[in-house]
Amino acid sequence: MSLESTIENLKYDANGLIPAIIVDAENKQVLMMAYMNAESLKKTFCTGKTHFWSRSRSEYWMKGQTSGHIQEVKSVYVDCDADTLLIEVIQHGAACHKGYRSCFYRRIEPDGKMKIIAEKIFDPIAVYGKKQSVSGQNSDG
DSSP states (O other): OOHHHHHHTSOOOTTSOEEEEEEETTTOOEEEEEEEOHHHHHHHHHHSBOEEEETTTTEEEETTTTTSOOEEEEEEEEOTTSSOEEEEEEEOSOSOTTSSSSSOOEEEOTTSOEEEOSOOSSOHHHHHSSOOOTTOOOTTO
């Protein structure tokens, strides 16, 4: 089976999207989750860097295109239902546009409060030149 055939035979949702969980290839830390479609997955394989589909902006984006914090793809896995991807990457800089290495920098405590459990590794305002919106979207996704 060809790469194109494999990509086309994955199970996408009604909007043509598939969730992609991004993990650090070395320490297996979960870095982020984003959505791909067939075209962004093809771009990911062709370039060796992660590309996603932005649901809020309705456009493709390469992780790190604004910040320089690219993700170098090492392996792509698919789950048993063929409806979720797991992508191992070498993370250059931070994965989270809020300044943290991982987007999963907050833990929900038993009392319902969210506790920040990581340290920022960059200043988002210095990198993106503007404050983050409520949704947290910026040109880097």
